[in-house]
Amino acid sequence: xxxxxxxxxxxxxxxxxxxxxxxxxxxxxxxxxxxxxxxxxxxxxxxxxxxxxxxxxxxxxxxxxxxxxxxxxxxxxxxxxxxxxxxxxxxxxxxxxxxxxxxxxxxxxxxxxxxxxxxxxxxxxxxxxxxxxxxxxxxxxxxxxxxxxxxxxxxxxxxxxxxxxxxxxxxxxxxxxxxxxxxxxxxxxxxxxxxxxxxxxxxxxxxxxxxxxxxxxxxxxxxxxxxxxxxxxxxxxxxxxxxxxxxxxxxxxxxxxxxxxxxxxxxxxxxxx
Amino acid sequence: xxxxxxxxxxxxxxxxxxxxxxxxxxxxxxxxxxxxxxxxxxxxxxxxxxxxxxxxxxxxxxxxxxxxxxxxxxxxxxxxxxxxxxxxxxxxxxxxxxxxxxxxxxxxxxxxxxxxxxxxxxxxxxxxxxxxxxxxxxxxxxxxxxxxxxxxxxxxxxxx
Numbered sequence: 001x002x003x004x005x006x007x008x009x010x011x012x013x014x015x016x017x018x019x020x021x022x023x024x025x026x027x028x029x030x031x032x033x034x035x036x037x038x039x040x041x042x043x044x045x046x047x048x049x050x051x052x053x054x055x056x057x058x059x060x061x062x063x064x065x066x067x068x069x070x071x072x073x074x075x076x077x078x079x080x081x082x083x084x085x086x087x088x089x090x091x092x093x094x095x096x097x098x099x100x101x102x103x104x105x106x107x108x109x110x111x112x113x114x115x116x117x118x119x120x121x122x123x124x125x126x127x128x129x130x131x132x133x134x135x136x137x138x139x140x141x142x143x144x145x146x147x148x149x150x151x152x153x154x155x156x157x158x159x160x161x162x163x164x165x166x167x168x169x170x171x172x173x174x175x176x177x178x179x180x181x182x183x184x185x186x187x188x189x190x191x192x193x194x195x196x197x198x199x200x201x202x203x204x205x206x207x208x209x210x211x212x213x214x215x216x217x218x219x220x221x222x223x224x225x226x227x228x229x230x231x232x233x234x235x236x237x238x239x240x241x242x243x244x245x246x247x248x249x250x251x252x253x254x255x256x257x258x259x260x261x262x263x264x265x266x267x268x269x270x271x272x273x
Numbered sequence: 274x275x276x277x278x279x280x281x282x283x284x285x286x287x288x289x290x291x292x293x294x295x296x297x298x299x300x301x302x303x304x305x306x307x308x309x310x311x312x313x314x315x316x317x318x319x320x321x322x323x324x325x326x327x328x329x330x331x332x333x334x335x336x337x338x339x340x341x342x343x344x345x346x347x348x349x350x351x352x353x354x355x356x357x358x359x360x361x362x363x364x365x366x367x368x369x370x371x372x373x374x375x376x377x378x379x380x381x382x383x384x385x386x387x388x389x390x391x392x393x394x395x396x397x398x399x400x401x402x403x404x405x406x407x408x409x410x411x412x413x414x415x416x417x418x419x420x421x422x423x424x425x426x427x428x429x430x431x432x433x
Binding site: 001046096117180 | 297
Protein backbone atom coordinates (compact mmCIF):
# COMPACT_ATOMS: atom_id res chain seq x y z
CA UNK A 1 0.00 0.00 0.00
CA UNK A 2 0.99 3.58 -0.51
CA UNK A 3 0.70 5.93 2.45
CA UNK A 4 1.38 9.62 2.99
CA UNK A 5 3.36 11.25 5.76
CA UNK A 6 3.19 14.99 6.26
CA UNK A 7 6.32 16.55 7.75
CA UNK A 8 6.39 20.02 9.26
CA UNK A 9 10.16 20.25 9.03
CA UNK A 10 12.79 19.48 6.40
CA UNK A 11 14.88 17.63 9.00
CA UNK A 12 12.02 15.26 9.78
CA UNK A 13 11.49 14.54 6.08
CA UNK A 14 15.22 14.02 5.49
CA UNK A 15 15.28 11.54 8.36
CA UNK A 16 12.42 9.50 6.91
CA UNK A 17 13.86 9.58 3.40
CA UNK A 18 17.30 8.38 4.50
CA UNK A 19 15.86 5.65 6.74
CA UNK A 20 13.24 4.21 4.37
CA UNK A 21 14.24 3.19 0.85
CA UNK A 22 10.57 3.06 -0.16
CA UNK A 23 9.95 6.65 0.90
CA UNK A 24 9.64 9.25 -1.84
CA UNK A 25 9.34 13.01 -1.51
CA UNK A 26 6.27 14.43 -3.22
CA UNK A 27 6.32 18.11 -4.11
CA UNK A 28 3.82 19.43 -6.64
CA UNK A 29 2.88 15.88 -7.61
CA UNK A 30 3.32 16.28 -11.37
CA UNK A 31 5.85 13.41 -11.51
CA UNK A 32 5.01 11.26 -8.46
CA UNK A 33 1.21 11.34 -8.76
CA UNK A 34 1.46 10.47 -12.43
CA UNK A 35 3.26 7.27 -11.42
CA UNK A 36 0.58 6.63 -8.79
CA UNK A 37 -2.22 7.14 -11.33
CA UNK A 38 -0.55 4.87 -13.87
CA UNK A 39 0.01 2.10 -11.32
CA UNK A 40 3.80 2.27 -11.42
CA UNK A 41 4.00 3.37 -7.78
CA UNK A 42 1.90 1.21 -5.48
CA UNK A 43 3.96 0.66 -2.33
CA UNK A 44 5.86 2.79 0.13
CA UNK A 45 5.43 6.20 1.66
CA UNK A 46 4.96 9.57 0.01
CA UNK A 47 6.57 12.27 2.14
CA UNK A 48 4.99 15.72 2.03
CA UNK A 49 6.85 18.68 3.49
CA UNK A 50 4.97 21.74 4.73
CA UNK A 51 8.12 23.49 6.03
CA UNK A 52 8.01 27.09 4.70
CA UNK A 53 11.80 26.88 4.23
CA UNK A 54 11.10 24.75 1.15
CA UNK A 55 9.51 27.68 -0.70
CA UNK A 56 11.82 30.44 0.52
CA UNK A 57 13.70 32.60 -1.94
CA UNK A 58 16.65 34.80 -1.21
CA UNK A 59 17.16 36.99 -4.24
CA UNK A 60 19.73 39.53 -3.10
CA UNK A 61 23.39 38.99 -3.83
CA UNK A 62 25.18 37.42 -6.76
CA UNK A 63 24.04 33.90 -5.91
CA UNK A 64 20.27 33.43 -5.67
CA UNK A 65 18.96 30.75 -3.37
CA UNK A 66 15.60 29.19 -4.21
CA UNK A 67 13.87 26.58 -2.07
CA UNK A 68 13.29 23.28 -3.87
CA UNK A 69 9.53 23.68 -3.41
CA UNK A 70 9.39 26.96 -5.34
CA UNK A 71 6.94 26.48 -8.20
CA UNK A 72 7.29 27.66 -11.79
CA UNK A 73 4.48 30.16 -11.06
CA UNK A 74 6.46 31.56 -8.12
CA UNK A 75 9.48 32.03 -10.38
CA UNK A 76 7.28 33.83 -12.91
CA UNK A 77 5.90 36.13 -10.19
CA UNK A 78 9.35 37.54 -9.36
CA UNK A 79 10.77 40.21 -11.69
CA UNK A 80 14.24 39.59 -10.19
CA UNK A 81 14.12 36.15 -11.85
CA UNK A 82 13.24 37.51 -15.32
CA UNK A 83 16.20 35.65 -16.87
CA UNK A 84 14.53 32.37 -15.85
CA UNK A 85 11.03 33.30 -17.03
CA UNK A 86 11.44 31.86 -20.52
CA UNK A 87 12.36 28.46 -19.08
CA UNK A 88 9.64 28.57 -16.39
CA UNK A 89 6.99 29.50 -18.97
CA UNK A 90 8.08 26.58 -21.14
CA UNK A 91 6.82 24.15 -18.46
CA UNK A 92 3.25 22.92 -18.99
CA UNK A 93 0.17 25.11 -18.85
CA UNK A 94 -0.84 27.44 -15.99
CA UNK A 95 -2.10 24.60 -13.76
CA UNK A 96 1.12 22.60 -14.11
CA UNK A 97 3.15 25.74 -13.40
CA UNK A 98 1.21 26.26 -10.16
CA UNK A 99 2.22 22.76 -9.06
CA UNK A 100 5.55 21.82 -10.66
CA UNK A 101 8.55 22.71 -8.51
CA UNK A 102 12.09 23.61 -9.49
CA UNK A 103 13.36 20.82 -7.21
CA UNK A 104 11.08 18.26 -8.81
CA UNK A 105 12.19 19.30 -12.29
CA UNK A 106 15.69 17.99 -11.43
CA UNK A 107 14.16 14.50 -11.35
CA UNK A 108 12.03 14.79 -14.48
CA UNK A 109 12.89 11.98 -16.89
CA UNK A 110 13.68 12.71 -20.51
CA UNK A 111 12.10 14.45 -22.48
CA UNK A 112 11.07 16.59 -19.48
CA UNK A 113 13.35 18.80 -17.40
CA UNK A 114 13.51 22.01 -19.45
CA UNK A 115 13.98 24.19 -16.37
CA UNK A 116 16.89 22.03 -15.21
CA UNK A 117 18.47 22.51 -18.64
CA UNK A 118 18.39 26.27 -18.09
CA UNK A 119 19.89 25.89 -14.60
CA UNK A 120 22.67 23.69 -15.99
CA UNK A 121 23.81 26.46 -18.33
CA UNK A 122 23.88 28.83 -15.34
CA UNK A 123 26.21 26.61 -13.26
CA UNK A 124 23.57 26.14 -10.56
CA UNK A 125 24.29 24.22 -7.37
CA UNK A 126 21.89 21.74 -5.78
CA UNK A 127 21.66 21.70 -1.97
CA UNK A 128 21.29 18.05 -0.98
CA UNK A 129 20.51 16.92 2.54
CA UNK A 130 20.98 13.30 3.51
CA UNK A 131 19.88 12.41 7.01
CA UNK A 132 19.94 15.06 9.69
CA UNK A 133 22.31 17.99 9.48
CA UNK A 134 22.94 20.80 7.05
CA UNK A 135 22.57 20.48 3.30
CA UNK A 136 25.60 20.23 1.04
CA UNK A 137 25.79 22.19 -2.24
CA UNK A 138 26.62 19.96 -5.21
CA UNK A 139 27.24 21.18 -8.79
CA UNK A 140 24.12 20.43 -10.84
CA UNK A 141 26.11 18.48 -13.44
CA UNK A 142 27.47 16.19 -10.70
CA UNK A 143 23.99 15.87 -9.19
CA UNK A 144 22.51 14.78 -12.54
CA UNK A 145 25.26 12.18 -13.06
CA UNK A 146 24.49 10.81 -9.59
CA UNK A 147 20.78 10.81 -10.39
CA UNK A 148 21.42 8.65 -13.44
CA UNK A 149 23.25 6.21 -11.16
CA UNK A 150 20.21 6.23 -8.86
CA UNK A 151 21.74 7.80 -5.77
CA UNK A 152 19.46 9.34 -3.18
CA UNK A 153 19.23 12.41 -0.95
CA UNK A 154 16.73 15.19 -0.41
CA UNK A 155 17.04 18.35 -2.47
CA UNK A 156 16.22 21.31 -0.23
CA UNK A 157 17.29 24.26 -2.39
CA UNK A 158 18.98 25.47 -5.54
CA UNK A 159 21.69 28.09 -5.74
CA UNK A 160 21.78 29.98 -9.01
CA UNK A 161 24.55 32.46 -9.87
CA UNK A 162 22.81 35.51 -11.32
CA UNK A 163 24.09 36.14 -14.88
CA UNK A 164 25.99 39.44 -14.93
CA UNK A 165 24.16 40.39 -18.08
CA UNK A 166 20.80 38.60 -18.50
CA UNK A 167 21.02 39.38 -22.26
CA UNK A 168 23.82 36.81 -22.44
CA UNK A 169 21.52 33.99 -21.33
CA UNK A 170 19.42 32.26 -23.98
CA UNK A 171 16.85 29.49 -23.78
CA UNK A 172 14.90 27.68 -26.48
CA UNK A 173 12.45 24.84 -26.21
CA UNK A 174 11.60 23.07 -29.43
CA UNK A 175 8.20 21.41 -29.49
CA UNK A 176 5.89 20.44 -32.32
CA UNK A 177 2.61 21.51 -30.69
CA UNK A 178 1.91 25.22 -30.32
CA UNK A 179 1.58 27.06 -28.03
CA UNK A 180 2.57 24.27 -25.64
CA UNK A 181 4.06 20.88 -26.17
CA UNK A 182 6.52 18.42 -24.76
CA UNK A 183 10.13 19.06 -25.79
CA UNK A 184 11.65 17.57 -28.89
CA UNK A 185 14.68 19.15 -27.26
CA UNK A 186 15.64 22.28 -25.39
CA UNK A 187 18.81 24.36 -25.45
CA UNK A 188 20.10 26.81 -22.86
CA UNK A 189 23.17 28.93 -23.46
CA UNK A 190 25.03 31.33 -21.24
CA UNK A 191 27.45 33.26 -23.43
CA UNK A 192 29.11 36.05 -21.46
CA UNK A 193 30.96 38.34 -23.85
CA UNK A 194 34.19 40.04 -22.85
CA UNK A 195 35.54 42.42 -25.49
CA UNK A 196 33.34 40.80 -28.13
CA UNK A 197 34.65 37.32 -27.32
CA UNK A 198 32.86 34.52 -25.50
CA UNK A 199 34.27 33.82 -22.04
CA UNK A 200 33.08 30.89 -19.91
CA UNK A 201 30.52 29.60 -22.42
CA UNK A 202 27.94 27.21 -21.05
CA UNK A 203 25.64 25.23 -23.34
CA UNK A 204 23.12 22.72 -22.02
CA UNK A 205 20.71 20.41 -23.83
CA UNK A 206 17.46 18.92 -22.62
CA UNK A 207 16.05 15.67 -24.08
CA UNK A 208 19.34 14.83 -25.81
CA UNK A 209 20.43 12.34 -23.09
CA UNK A 210 18.76 10.57 -20.14
CA UNK A 211 19.34 13.74 -18.08
CA UNK A 212 20.00 17.33 -19.19
CA UNK A 213 23.61 17.52 -20.36
CA UNK A 214 26.39 20.03 -21.00
CA UNK A 215 27.50 20.36 -24.62
CA UNK A 216 31.18 20.59 -23.89
CA UNK A 217 32.31 20.30 -27.50
CA UNK A 218 30.23 23.36 -28.39
CA UNK A 219 31.54 25.21 -25.35
CA UNK A 220 35.12 24.54 -26.48
CA UNK A 221 34.32 25.70 -30.00
CA UNK A 222 32.96 28.99 -28.67
CA UNK A 223 35.46 29.72 -25.91
CA UNK A 224 37.53 32.83 -26.51
CA UNK A 225 36.03 33.39 -29.97
CA UNK A 226 33.87 36.10 -31.44
CA UNK A 227 30.43 34.84 -32.49
CA UNK A 228 31.25 35.06 -36.20
CA UNK A 229 30.34 32.73 -39.06
CA UNK A 230 33.45 30.55 -38.62
CA UNK A 231 32.80 30.08 -34.88
CA UNK A 232 29.16 29.27 -35.50
CA UNK A 233 30.14 26.67 -38.09
CA UNK A 234 32.61 25.09 -35.66
CA UNK A 235 29.97 25.07 -32.90
CA UNK A 236 27.49 23.43 -35.23
CA UNK A 237 30.09 20.83 -36.16
CA UNK A 238 30.49 19.93 -32.46
CA UNK A 239 26.76 20.05 -31.67
CA UNK A 240 26.18 16.31 -31.34
CA UNK A 241 29.23 15.46 -29.24
CA UNK A 242 28.23 13.37 -26.22
CA UNK A 243 24.50 13.29 -27.02
CA UNK A 244 22.52 10.11 -26.32
CA UNK A 245 18.95 10.93 -27.36
CA UNK A 246 16.15 8.39 -27.10
CA UNK A 247 13.18 7.61 -29.28
CA UNK A 248 9.81 8.37 -27.70
CA UNK A 249 6.32 9.42 -28.74
CA UNK A 250 7.50 13.00 -29.32
CA UNK A 251 10.45 12.36 -31.63
CA UNK A 252 12.86 9.68 -32.72
CA UNK A 253 16.50 9.77 -31.66
CA UNK A 254 17.36 10.24 -35.33
CA UNK A 255 15.10 13.30 -35.61
CA UNK A 256 16.52 14.83 -32.44
CA UNK A 257 20.05 14.46 -33.83
CA UNK A 258 19.01 15.90 -37.18
CA UNK A 259 17.38 19.05 -35.81
CA UNK A 260 19.64 19.84 -32.84
CA UNK A 261 22.46 21.45 -34.90
CA UNK A 262 19.90 23.57 -36.77
CA UNK A 263 18.32 24.93 -33.59
CA UNK A 264 21.71 25.42 -31.93
CA UNK A 265 22.91 27.42 -34.94
CA UNK A 266 19.74 29.54 -34.84
CA UNK A 267 20.17 30.23 -31.14
CA UNK A 268 23.83 31.20 -31.58
CA UNK A 269 23.04 33.37 -34.60
CA UNK A 270 20.43 35.15 -32.47
CA UNK A 271 22.99 35.62 -29.69
CA UNK A 272 25.48 37.07 -32.18
CA UNK A 273 23.04 39.78 -33.22
CA UNK B 274 -4.38 1.02 6.15
CA UNK B 275 -5.79 3.92 8.10
CA UNK B 276 -7.82 6.51 6.27
CA UNK B 277 -6.83 10.15 6.59
CA UNK B 278 -9.44 12.73 7.54
CA UNK B 279 -9.50 15.80 5.30
CA UNK B 280 -11.57 18.97 5.44
CA UNK B 281 -11.72 21.77 2.91
CA UNK B 282 -14.13 24.29 1.49
CA UNK B 283 -15.70 23.03 -1.74
CA UNK B 284 -17.53 25.64 -3.81
CA UNK B 285 -18.24 27.66 -0.67
CA UNK B 286 -19.39 24.78 1.60
CA UNK B 287 -17.31 23.12 4.28
CA UNK B 288 -16.84 19.45 3.46
CA UNK B 289 -15.12 16.67 5.36
CA UNK B 290 -14.31 13.13 4.32
CA UNK B 291 -11.82 10.30 4.78
CA UNK B 292 -9.32 9.48 2.07
CA UNK B 293 -6.74 6.80 1.37
CA UNK B 294 -3.24 8.13 1.95
CA UNK B 295 -2.16 8.74 -1.61
CA UNK B 296 -5.66 9.41 -2.98
CA UNK B 297 -5.79 12.22 -5.49
CA UNK B 298 -8.17 15.15 -5.12
CA UNK B 299 -10.09 14.16 -8.24
CA UNK B 300 -11.12 10.80 -6.75
CA UNK B 301 -12.09 12.50 -3.50
CA UNK B 302 -14.25 15.01 -5.36
CA UNK B 303 -15.93 12.48 -7.63
CA UNK B 304 -16.21 9.35 -5.48
CA UNK B 305 -16.17 10.85 -2.00
CA UNK B 306 -18.05 14.10 -2.41
CA UNK B 307 -20.16 13.50 -5.52
CA UNK B 308 -18.86 16.44 -7.55
CA UNK B 309 -18.71 15.08 -11.09
CA UNK B 310 -17.70 18.27 -12.92
CA UNK B 311 -13.93 17.56 -12.98
CA UNK B 312 -13.21 14.52 -15.15
CA UNK B 313 -10.50 11.89 -15.30
CA UNK B 314 -8.73 12.21 -18.64
CA UNK B 315 -5.06 11.30 -18.94
CA UNK B 316 -3.99 11.01 -15.29
CA UNK B 317 -0.63 12.50 -16.18
CA UNK B 318 -1.11 16.26 -16.34
CA UNK B 319 -1.43 16.56 -20.09
CA UNK B 320 -5.12 17.11 -20.78
CA UNK B 321 -6.40 19.59 -18.16
CA UNK B 322 -9.88 18.06 -17.92
CA UNK B 323 -9.52 17.62 -14.12
CA UNK B 324 -8.62 21.31 -13.57
CA UNK B 325 -9.98 22.81 -10.34
CA UNK B 326 -9.11 25.97 -8.44
CA UNK B 327 -7.21 25.59 -5.18
CA UNK B 328 -7.16 28.90 -3.34
CA UNK B 329 -8.12 30.55 -6.62
CA UNK B 330 -5.28 29.09 -8.70
CA UNK B 331 -5.78 26.37 -11.32
CA UNK B 332 -4.45 22.96 -10.26
CA UNK B 333 -4.75 19.51 -11.80
CA UNK B 334 -6.83 17.55 -9.31
CA UNK B 335 -5.65 14.16 -10.64
CA UNK B 336 -2.09 15.06 -9.63
CA UNK B 337 -2.97 16.74 -6.32
CA UNK B 338 -2.93 14.77 -3.08
CA UNK B 339 -6.30 15.13 -1.37
CA UNK B 340 -4.59 15.51 2.02
CA UNK B 341 -2.68 18.51 0.66
CA UNK B 342 -6.00 20.37 0.35
CA UNK B 343 -6.64 20.41 4.09
CA UNK B 344 -8.11 23.79 5.03
CA UNK B 345 -7.96 25.16 1.51
CA UNK B 346 -10.61 26.52 -0.87
CA UNK B 347 -11.38 24.15 -3.71
CA UNK B 348 -13.64 25.34 -6.54
CA UNK B 349 -14.92 23.29 -9.46
CA UNK B 350 -17.10 24.11 -12.46
CA UNK B 351 -20.11 22.84 -10.42
CA UNK B 352 -19.91 25.96 -8.30
CA UNK B 353 -19.99 28.47 -11.16
CA UNK B 354 -23.72 28.82 -11.74
CA UNK B 355 -25.74 30.81 -9.20
CA UNK B 356 -28.89 28.72 -8.87
CA UNK B 357 -30.59 28.85 -12.26
CA UNK B 358 -28.32 31.67 -13.46
CA UNK B 359 -25.29 30.71 -15.48
CA UNK B 360 -21.91 32.22 -14.83
CA UNK B 361 -21.08 34.68 -17.67
CA UNK B 362 -18.47 32.21 -18.94
CA UNK B 363 -21.02 29.40 -19.06
CA UNK B 364 -23.49 31.64 -20.91
CA UNK B 365 -20.80 32.68 -23.38
CA UNK B 366 -19.80 29.02 -23.95
CA UNK B 367 -23.45 28.28 -24.83
CA UNK B 368 -23.83 31.32 -27.07
CA UNK B 369 -20.65 30.51 -28.98
CA UNK B 370 -21.25 26.75 -29.25
CA UNK B 371 -18.00 26.25 -27.32
CA UNK B 372 -18.97 22.82 -25.99
CA UNK B 373 -18.90 20.15 -28.68
CA UNK B 374 -18.68 16.77 -26.93
CA UNK B 375 -18.39 18.68 -23.65
CA UNK B 376 -15.77 16.54 -21.95
CA UNK B 377 -13.15 19.32 -21.81
CA UNK B 378 -15.69 22.02 -20.88
CA UNK B 379 -15.39 21.94 -17.06
CA UNK B 380 -11.61 22.23 -17.33
CA UNK B 381 -11.83 24.96 -19.95
CA UNK B 382 -14.35 26.92 -17.85
CA UNK B 383 -12.14 26.61 -14.77
CA UNK B 384 -8.98 27.67 -16.61
CA UNK B 385 -10.88 30.63 -18.10
CA UNK B 386 -12.33 31.57 -14.73
CA UNK B 387 -8.84 31.73 -13.21
CA UNK B 388 -7.67 33.89 -16.11
CA UNK B 389 -10.55 36.39 -15.89
CA UNK B 390 -10.25 36.66 -12.10
CA UNK B 391 -6.70 37.97 -12.55
CA UNK B 392 -6.99 39.60 -15.92
CA UNK B 393 -10.52 40.81 -16.78
CA UNK B 394 -9.41 42.15 -20.19
CA UNK B 395 -7.25 39.42 -21.70
CA UNK B 396 -5.86 39.58 -25.20
CA UNK B 397 -6.44 36.66 -27.52
CA UNK B 398 -2.85 35.49 -26.89
CA UNK B 399 -3.43 35.58 -23.15
CA UNK B 400 -6.58 33.46 -23.57
CA UNK B 401 -4.65 30.96 -25.70
CA UNK B 402 -1.92 30.79 -23.04
CA UNK B 403 -4.49 30.37 -20.24
CA UNK B 404 -6.04 27.30 -21.90
CA UNK B 405 -2.72 25.93 -23.21
CA UNK B 406 -2.83 23.13 -20.63
CA UNK B 407 -6.34 22.06 -21.67
CA UNK B 408 -6.88 19.77 -24.62
CA UNK B 409 -10.12 19.84 -26.64
CA UNK B 410 -10.07 16.55 -28.49
CA UNK B 411 -12.85 17.79 -30.80
CA UNK B 412 -10.34 20.56 -31.69
CA UNK B 413 -13.00 23.21 -31.13
CA UNK B 414 -10.56 25.79 -29.83
CA UNK B 415 -11.79 28.77 -31.85
CA UNK B 416 -15.31 28.86 -30.34
CA UNK B 417 -13.79 28.38 -26.87
CA UNK B 418 -11.41 31.31 -27.35
CA UNK B 419 -14.26 33.44 -28.77
CA UNK B 420 -16.48 32.56 -25.79
CA UNK B 421 -13.84 33.51 -23.23
CA UNK B 422 -13.17 36.82 -24.99
CA UNK B 423 -16.92 37.48 -25.15
CA UNK B 424 -17.37 36.69 -21.46
CA UNK B 425 -14.62 39.17 -20.65
CA UNK B 426 -16.50 41.75 -22.71
CA UNK B 427 -19.81 40.94 -21.02
CA UNK B 428 -18.51 42.01 -17.65
CA UNK B 429 -18.47 45.54 -19.07
CA UNK B 430 -14.73 45.50 -19.58
CA UNK B 431 -12.85 46.78 -22.60
CA UNK B 432 -11.79 44.02 -24.98
CA UNK B 433 -8.07 44.08 -25.73
